[in-house]
Amino acid sequence: MEKMKMETIDIVSHNVAQLGKLFPNCVSEIIDSNGSCKLAVNMEVLQQMLTDTVLPGDESYEFSWVGKKAAIAEAHKIIRKTLRPDIPESRDWDITENLYIEGDNLEALKLLQESYLAAVKLIYIDPPYNTGHDFVYPDSFIMDNEEYANGTGYFDEDGNVNFCRENSETAGKYHSDWCSMIYSRLMLARNLLTEDGLILINMDENEISNLQKICAEVFGEANDLGTIVWDKRNPKGDARGVSYQHEYIVVYAKNKAAFTEKCKMRRPKKNAETIIKKAIQIFSKLGSSYTLDDANAEFSAWMRIQNDFSGGEKAYNKIDENGDVYRPVSMAWPNKKKAPDDYFIPLIHPITNKPCPVPDRGWRNPSATMKKMMEEGRILFGKDETTIPNSKYLLKDNMYENIPSLLYYGGSDTDMLSQMKIPFDTPKVVNICKEHIKSFTSEGDLILDFFSGSATLAHAIMQANAEDNLKRKYIMVQIPETIADNTEAYRQGYRNICQIGKDRIRRAGDLIKKETGAGIDYGFRVLKVDDTNMKDVYYSAEEYSQNLLPMLESNIKEDRTDLDLLFGCLLEWGLPLSLPYSSDKMDGCTVHNYNDGDLVACFDENVPDSVIKAIAKMQPLRAVFRDSSFANSPSKINVGEIFKLMTPDTTVKVI
Template identity: 45%
Template sequence: MDKMKQETADLTQENIALIGELFPNVITEIKDENGKLKKGINFELLKQELSGDVVDGEECYDFTWVGKKASIVEANTPIRKTLRPCIEESKNWETTENLYIEGDNLDVLKLLQESYLNSVKMIYIDPPYNTGKDFIYKDKFMMDKEEYKGQLGTYDEVGNRLFQNTETNGRFHSDWCSMMYPRLKLARSLLAEDGVICMSIDDNELDNLKKICSLIFGESNFEGHIHWRRRYNQPNDKTKMIGLVAEHLLVYAKDSKTLKEKGVGKIDLSGDFSNPDGDPLGDWASKPWRIGSGQSGSSYRITTPSGLELDGEWMGDEETFKRLLKEKRIIFPRNGNGMPRKKYYRFERENEGQCATNWWSHDQFGHNQGANNCLTGLFGFKNIFDNPKPVELLRALIQIANVKSKEVVLDFFSGSATTAHAVMQLNAEDGGNRKFIMVQLPEPCDEKSEAFKAGYKNICEIGKERIRRAGDKINKEIEESNRQLKLEEEPKKPVDIGFRVLKVDTTNMKDIYYAASEYTQNLLTDQISNIKDDRTDLDLLYGVLLEWGLPLSLKHEIEEIDDVKIHIVDNDSLIACFSEGVPETVVREIAKRQPRRAVFRDSSFASSSDKINVEEIFKLLAPNTSVKVI
């Protein structure tokens, strides 16, 4: 039987194999760091094969930075790590299809390559902006370990490396580019062919982010640059000539042609409707009659019901205003003293949407203060998280990405988990069943922060609790709405508000090496378990799912056969048995079920003849089952 590798794929060797299919003559052999032969590429021959397309020794446009080559290597380098389940921190473990993963997102993106290849409909990230204050991920290729530790090193409690990219760092932009490049390169391979990635950023690294994305996704797949007004009030910073009120959202498709063929989404204009005045035309919402900045309108004087005279630029001409006023479609808030607003009705906007533009206003897509208020409402105290994104913003991005029911949204800089909140909220509104995968490094909270004082030690604890509270609130609102249904109306179903927590850890396998002189006949024949002593069956199962490329959200059941525990994943997709000394009766019962895959511990069988017997049983009873051991 084949043994499972229990490490991520070597993307460099996979790329070499792909090149070899096109140009077999450029494949050669080289020695690795241990002196063993492996496949390599003769780049001089490859240049000759592509001589019409290669620019060599001539001026050409190229975006580069210190550490670029090393960051490319980093993206392709395999790791020996795994994801360990944490049921006690999860919610609705057995039924949920959502994931919350703790750990360095570079490791996580590598670990997800098999299970979620070409499977994610939308990725949203809000990475560190490299302002000199953000803590960002530090990769090992920048300098040797001791130099790095002495100059920049700070570590979290599980050894993940962090550093603060200060103005004094000579590689202020290079370090940031080297951090982002491998993550975006790995993220691209997870996107579905009609998938979309949306990235928040400010002025500081906007230019570099766009250049990196053009390298990875291609300029032809650039979908747009959205300017989002993140605050509703005017800044009063006397140290700046231009105050910052907007942030940027860069949007790239994996393949623009496929995206357009399958259809882009529209922004929902339905809004929040109610009928506080008993309008006979039904539920309504309103928008300002006064024009916004950059819009054109008509100038005339309006008198409010309280007698206040208002001069300004208005959405329609005076005759239109008088007609709408007569139809009672103009309202004046604040007891007749406020600015006029125009009513629009639910029936006018149902199933209506608009194409996204590159200017997103704070009143429609939310703002930072509103996002802070949302968290305050959920947690009961202020300043739980710095600069969270509003749910309205993420909700709109999910809509324009056209994420449909059962499709996956990934956020690998998940922070306060706004993306998860937005997915659940949108599912509640339209009855969808979109899935989310949140990834976050457990960065410690400042001990002086309100979050730490409230008992939240790291950002992951905030994110998980936010999902719990927001999910409970959403389903409670659905229950309340269902109680008020009219006779002919269909009740809404509760949404999936759970999540499985998984944490990055070292491989499940022991590092056991012997020198040639240490090998004996007994050592060769004895069954020595190569699995770490602290690993559970569930740890092993999820390591197997990762290597076999199965989604980590699949249904998982446990049964017992002759007092031996077996794990059944997605009915017949996989059956695993990690018990010691598995009897033949159990092996036969598993084989009779004809799963697509079966896996055992290597040490479960007393001898080589027992292993051969297992293979023969499966050949007889389940010839199409792939059988492996760990």
Template identity: 40%
Template sequence: MNQKSNKLPMKSPDLTADHIEQILSLFPQVLVKILGEDGTIRHGIDFDLLRQELTGSVVEGREERYEFTWVGKRRSIVEANRPVNKTLRPCVDESKDWENTKNIFIEGDNLDALKLLQESYLNAVKMIYIDPPYNTGNDFIYNDTFVMDSDEYDEEIEVIDEVGNRMFKNGTDRGRYHSDWCSMLYPRLKLAKNLLRDDGVIFVSIDDNEIHNLRKMMDEIFGEENFLVNICWQKRYTRSNNTVSFTNVIEYLLVYSKDPIFTPNLLPRTEETDSRYSNPDNDPRGNWKGASFLNPLSPEKRRKLCYPIKNPNTNQITYPTTNAWRRSKEEFIKLSQDNRLYWGIDGKQPVPSIKVFLSEVRGLTPINFWSHEYAGNTDQGTHELVNLLGGKIFENPKPVTLIKRIIEHSCDTESLILDFFSGTSVTAEAIMKYNSLDSGSRRFIMVQIPELCHQNSAAHENNYNTIAEIGKERMRRAGEQIKAQIEQENAQSTLTGSPKPIPDIGFRVFKVDDTNMKDVYYSATEYTQETIEGLINNVKEDRTDLDLLYQVLLSWGLKLDLTHTTETIDTFTIHHIDPENNSLIACFDSNIPEEVMRKIALMKPLRAVFRDGSFKDSPGKLNIDGIFKTLSPNTTVRVI
């Protein structure tokens, strides 16, 4: 393999460029080359030629069509595809069990986070659950650049989080009340779809305010054919007489799959459902339940299912009259020979029932109404948080039971689950608790913007400055609670078998921040002596090796939960990522001597990465290609 010390992009992927390349792979003749302002040549599409290639399929102008649109939709589509020069900075001190955990908590704007995860977690997530703002007029909406112009922005801004992300209250008096909400959510859903596995599924909580727009939006992004169900969840168990009109006791869960191959998990059977089976004729195959032999359609509509049947006990012959039979004559004979027809307790019924044996039936299919007994309610969610954190510091959080039901219907024991409106991290707690029940190894990625808690709020009075801080503390305490409970159970059952394992209750914290690289790394178009000297060290002064390492992982499409170890070679720090598979070795020290480079090459990693400042001079930088080509020809080498 040829060695190329190419620069890693060190930014989120440009999805527009990817789409152009996909079109060009099908229609290379529509390629045009465009000269950019920085003097670079990039690929573009000649849409006139593309129209000619698709003659008969292109819709021109404003012909009547069914479509869903709003003010700002085009800009929200552009926003979804636009790359960001940002990174995820690891925060080991705020994490729990950093070395061993596979769980991720990202603090920052979820639009940036989703863009940064595009390569590392493409087609990797089994289930997404989100509880976005419901657009009630009182909740805060993420302020993306396409939502309002600068004058409106200065007038309407109400909330700034601790890292400068701005949010605004989308009041019902705003002219673009629905449009702003759609523009906020659309690009996030579009990016989230890319992360789902082909057999993946997304659940979105919503209420009456925006369910009509959300349904249309998800039809467009995921496809109408991938709509699975609109679940009604009974969030309250009783009415409130404080309301003037109807009391709202339900919310919704819109559920879409990425592909029709998704099927929900069947539920375990219950004593109540199994109690409907009995064995009145002492059949050796066990309990059974009778299914009707009558077809709901008439003989005129099902002529092939009309034939005389004979009761073998009485020799009575019966013809179909009002209804046709449910099974064909051949099937009737086979069922009779297999003793699967029941002619009543006295054996004299003119029409039999078909035995359906309990041992042969499958589990229960999920339904589209979830009562509060089945999936919890908001009061339960509030009590859970109070018990963990000692105060009512968040209004109406979702209950753990609701998320556990979602997991039960959609995930296997090793699923990766994403929640990018994670709030108090109830999804993370539910995953840890579910793993404690069945010894599963489900993992999570939580994303929450560090929205500031109001100074007069109970959260602020309990020393929580942001919603993200509440979520992290909830995960810490919930994990310790789960651990203590399992340890207590193990202590009481030492004589009955092996101890129950403690699930992964840790999490790695990352924060969205500006790129680690100086601006000149990306867009230097004019060189002066000052900028040339700046190229010698292209990393911002406040960034660490760990910051660089995890930006490299994102740029290379590696996951954030991979094992990380270090070793020292001749005073130089060597980072190993996923050492079991030798996935990556990095060294960001300055002036690495050739002898150390050779030792790294002899380790034969799949990937190796250094920084510009790692080399004494240009010849040293060029020499690395020769070293790896000779000693480890299959290693891909990059420089940042």
């Protein structure tokens, strides 16, 4: 039941709404004096609508919204944040190459800019669809938690992110907030893609047109690889107009030319391996009483009853004398105009030695190619010369097919999630994700999902790796969205969505290992977005008076560990966050060696010369110490001289 407003009607808003009914193209979004988004009339467009002459004024083709400039500025804004390791929440910390990052994804994307610049082959995201619920990604890093709580309602009174807020009565009708949210993130995400990398984005009808315009702007219209329409076979029951039963998967490359040079928009034929296995099983029965004709009859009968096979797969319904599955394909010239003369040379039947008919417009290939195909046994002749020959396509040579614009899949993973005891609504589908992972990635590729949700993509990557024995790696990013206390997830003990995602990866890994026995990477390192490791004095020492500085014993926050500092240095230097490292004791000090000398660090105080020289002797590429590792300035200068003498190529820094 709606509450009474107990106030007079907003006449301006009413008038704008009435004009919007007559001239919808004249109404757009603006920011009012209070900083709120509202609808207003574009008077210039309205004037043009009321005359049949062209009014003066500049025009340009562009896509804009309220807050677009701010979104660009936000993507470029410097933040003082870090990623803090959480070993207890991780799995196989020491050996895994996967990452699970907890925190706002805009902050995470900024923190990953150096370490993963041009390193990600595939980004696959399922962002909020802007269906009326707040998407909980505030794009401001100049306020502290208290200011957020007072100014935006983003944090509750305890400093926790308030994720249960609904949009205001009108905010759900607007697109500007959503456009700004996705725009800044895609700008940063593009930097992380390899030159031949690509991004896949799930979306429904609410924002698909805006998403396509934003992608064209961020990635370049020339890099559009197409949009897949996903028919989910289940029309929405609450529709007021056309009942949508489909969603979209938008596909863009970072550089289409680089992508198409190395890759093809192809996917594995879903049932190809099943078909080949069946043919092998039937062919193995060949003997004196079971001929090749018998095998083909049985194989064709089996193919006819496979209702889930596509028409293209069912065409491979024959077995040759080698046990290979094949299909006949026409060799006729495909164009309407006739082929050149060289494409009309008749083929001689191998048994009757008579010429076979030539298609009316000629062959698909010139005579030299046809001769080579004959020699390789890739031409199928009829019983005599009266039949036009076909080419022979072996299934084992055609295990992939073009990716169509239509995807039919009406299933869900509800039963599988129930089996794993993972409570989560509307997750991505593992099989759909796995299909695209196999289509677009290969050995050693890195995959990123910065709207991880229940970590479906991590699940799909493990499943794909187990099936094809490849070593793909992933980075999942998810803001720790609070679980409402009236949900099944809350009753099961979950308090935020990250807990669900991490549990799903663990349980999915256990299930895959049990079912396949595959020796793949089932682990992940948990890193959490947090405020910088450094105190304010570290960034603005000049603002503190000279007599106050001695009171500041350290410029590093007291609650930070050596591991926090080490990973902060990795971000600073742009090193990947999943490489192996070790820690050893030297003369009472702890020395950390990251990836066999990529970076060696010691964060103890008053580090003796013996340790300095031992580190220098290791000849690391980089070395880092705390400012308090040295008793005074002369000691710090002495350390620099030691490194210059023993390992001049080492870059030395202090924090």
